[in-house]
Amino acid sequence: MAKLPTLDDALRWxxxxxxxxxxxxxxxxxxxxxxxxDRAEPLLERLSQNPQLTGRLKRLRAAARQLRRSGVLNDLAAMTDAGSELIDGRHEAYTARYDGDSNKVIVVFTGADPRFWLSLMMLHMFLKRLNTHVIYLTDLRRLIFFDGLATVARGYDGLLEALRTAIDGLGANDIHVMANSAGGFAGLRYAMDLQAKSFLGMSIRTDLSIGSPVPVGSFFQRPELRQIAPHMLVDLKPMLQESGWPERIKLYAGDANPVDRPHAMHIADLPNVDVTLLAGQSEHDVTSRLLAQGEFEDVLRDFVYGPDRPSEDTRR
Incomplete structure (x- = not known):
């Protein structure tokens, strides 16, 4: 399995x-x-001489501008100066408890890479504005949560029970789940079983059943997944249809991605599912595209508070 680039790799390169x-x-x-x-800008300048990267560099520059405009970099600097603990994805589970009164909790499932394109700390700078508790989950074994988490609870049912206990401990009953890439399949199933109010999925998988007409990919066909949790390799559509949970499912995918698009469209006809296909997008990552377009923060607010929220004010 290929090694994913880390922050240390990026700094060295x-x-x-x-x-x-x-x-x-x-x-x-x-x-x-x-x-x-500031560390990335000299690289963008050097790469501007490569015409094959023009579109990707435009997206990265736009994402960088939006991070500056959003104020999250100032928020991060303030937290760092105050000595707050960093959420770096090196632990399988991390709970960020909201200081005020809130019955809301967001459960975040990362993909194979312990990011949500945004590092978890940068993602937290956006999520903390929503006045909710947040539970961050990363499967360091890269078994996409099929066997729970080694340091929390083994097995799907074990992690499900651990999440229920943690959510109860936070005093939350308004549950929202968001998931990225390889973490999306299990994340959507956990959202269903947790009876979440909403689910936000970025380039996720919805059908891993044997013989699926939807392209699956070798990462999801690894022998260790079949050995550990063959019961997880199913089509989620009939399960979602029977359950009716989560109440709202919002999926984003690139309309030109040959795998992400069909998985999103596989469940698009369910009454609680809304799919947005990003025009001209062939890359797997959609978070940076939403950020570059200045839409990411609104996407998060809609995810937690609903698309019909009366104002920009965050509500408890």
Missing amino acids: AEDPEATDRRRYIAADVLISWGMI
Whole structure:
């Protein structure tokens, strides 16, 4: 299984005069996702000479501008100066308890990469504005939560019970689940079983059944997944249809992605599902695109408070 680039990799490649354009691009992408825009900008400038990267660089520059405009970089600096603990994805579970009164909780499932394109700390700068508790989950074994989490609870049912206990401990009964990429299949199933009010999925999978007409990909066909949890390799559509939970399901995918689009459209006809296909998008990552377009924060508010919220004011 390929090693995913880390922040340490990005910092090293950014300083390497012999780094390839591919590594420089990856470094810029990772650095911006961590809010290290000043470190990324020289890389973007050097890469501007590569015409094959024009579209991708435009997206990264726009995402960087939106991070500056949003004020989250100032929020992060204030938290860092105050000595707050960083949420870095190195732990399988991290709970950020809201200081005020809230009955809402967001459960975040990352993909194979312990990011949501945005690093978890940068994502938290946006989510903390929603006045909710947040539980961050990362499967460091890269088994996409099929076997629970090694340091929390093994097995799907074990992690489900652990989440119920944690949510009860927060005093929350208004549950929202968001998931990215490889974490999306299990995230959607947990959202169903937790009877979540809403689910937000970025380029997720919805059908992993044997013989599925939807393209699956080798990452989801690994022998270890079949050995550990063969019962998880199912089509979620009939289960969602029978359950009726979550109340609202919002999916984003690139309309030109040959895998992400069919998985989103597979459940698009369910009454509680709304799919947005990003025009001209062939890349797997959609979060940076939404951020670049200035839509990401509204997407998050709609996810928690509903698209018919009366104002921009966050409500408890």
